[in-house]
Amino acid sequence: MAIDFTLTNAQRRLQRVAREFANDILAPLVRAADEDPDPQRGFHAIKGAYVESYKLGFATGFIPKKYGGGGISNVDLQVVVEELTAIDPGFATILLVNGLALMPLVWFGSEAQKRKWLIPATSDPRAEYLAAWTVSEPSGSPGGTANFDGAAPYPAGIALTATHDKKNGEYILNGRKFWPCNAGGWDLKGADVNVCIVRTAPKSGGTEGLSAIIVPRGTAGVHYEQPISKLGHRLSQNNSIVFKDCRVAEENVFAVGQGDLVINKAFTWSGPVAAIAAVGVARSAYEYALKWAKTYTGGGDRPIIQHQAVAYTLAEVAMKVEACRAFAWKAAHYHDQNNADGHAVGPMAKVFCSELLFDAVFQAMKAVGVNALDRTHPLERYLREAAVFPLYDAGNIGMQMRKICTVMADPRFDPRAIANSEPTPFYKSPP
Incomplete structure (x- = not known):
């Protein structure tokens, strides 16, 4: 059967490495950097983690092997990004933006330009390249x-x-x-x-x-x-x-x-990445709230997970996380099949997942209750992070929805193309 959501052995290794990096190297830096009132100082505080991520190939893994990159697939990228964003999506955005900047050279640059600019990006001896x-x-x-x-x-x-x-x-x-x-x-x-x-x-x-x-x-x-x-x-x-x-x-x-096509394709490529980033944040909020609900009694004689209202709330959150992961993987797979030209499905995944998962994080907070507002718990930060997704990466209202509608309005658009992983080209103007 062609459809299979099982990770390969290589992808499992990639997931394990990304998770170990995120938990052991990145996580200890996040709280202080997030709370630093000086954004440049907070950014600089995670430079050491960035250097380690560069050495692991996360900063340029999407660049073709021909130019020194990892040549990983869009689906492989999903595996890495979910683990990083489960700890901090801001850090993962630094890596994503390397792709937004450099992938246009892969698609639109001359061979001389690719060699001049991509090879130094993937071979920085300092491991600091931005x-x-x-x-x-x-x-x-x-x-x-x-x-x-x-x-x-x-x-x-x-x-x-x-x-x-x-x-x-x-x-x-x-x-x-x-x-x-x-x-x-x-x-x-x-x-x-x-x-x-x-x-x-x-x-x-x-x-x-x-x-x-x-x-x-x-x-x-x-x-x-x-x-x-x-x-x-x-x-x-x-x-x-x-x-x-x-x-x-x-x-x-x-x-x-x-230049308009460069913008459109770059933000099409990043759509599934932003979608899985939203999954990472919502996953962390869900897991924290679930653990809380299994131990906290709310003043009663049993954990609140045993109350139907709490259980139903967290079940809905879990469903949203799983549905959005599947959508993000589908969009990434489509990009792998169609040279990142998913000009409808990429934005669709980004818009759908970012909107749905903002609500999911808030639902997780409601299950925890007023304690979710206490900054000694991570849920208020997860909500702040979730609020970014509908607004950044070619904001949902500003660009992404408009692009979806432009593709759909074209007389050449086949509404079954996405389900069949067939091309949905983006044209400057109708025929």
Whole structure:
């Protein structure tokens, strides 16, 4: 039978290594880093754990073996991410963003660009390499990036401009970015590379005027401001960045005029990863609440799990966790079969699981009761972390739902394609 949810021996080993790393190396650092009021200091506090994760291959395992990566499948990635996010999803986001930044080079870069930028990413002797996916911009009127592919020209959508100086063989960048993860690096002097989405044709709309460009660490004209202090995912770093007459070699540009497709595919690839991340957090909340319910009596003479209201509540949470894991695995498997072109199922998994599991975490808190608010217990942190999932990674309302609907509205869309693992291409415009 083709359908089999049994992990292979190799996947079980991967799961065991990821779980041991998460429990033994990452977990002891999480509480202090999460509670540190200085987000950069909290981010830097987990650098040692990141170094160890890099050595294990978690930071670049998704890169093809040809360029020094692990060449793991999307399903393999699911196994690792669930274990990491069960301890802390902010830390796992650092690794995810390496993929958001570097996988576009795998899909859209030239062979020369892949060798120049991917091989150093997978062979850093320091094991500190960070890549940043630098897309989001400050809110305003206009502002933000949710409608990056709209018909409006500059300054709507992507407002970081890249003017081509053909005489000197450079692009000159001017503008701001807001929210990119990893961008400031360990010392706020920049990640090893920032893969930026820029507007190379200011008079064109988002489907013609956007491109991608690689800004390496040390490039003049880039200023990294203090990271944003966030509700959740506090172990990951989100930056405010100013570009002023920043000159980048023209050989660093790729996907010219196709930047919208780069954004769409990157956030399609990350959809199942965000979905399984939500599973990891909800799993931890469920297991904590279940253990509590089996020992806590609530002032009665028996554990509260023996009361139907509590048992039913936790049973519903358990069902949601299992259903969402299956959906995340399905989407990842689809990506493995279709070159990460699951432009409907990837966002579907992300939206469905992130929305459902936020509620699951809150239900677990209700089973525990008022003690869930006590910060000596982890449940309030799980709720803060769960609140991030519907909002980040191309927010559910901002981008992901719109992409699902765009794919479905196309006359070429086959509603049975996802069930059959057949392609559901994403096109710039209908035929």
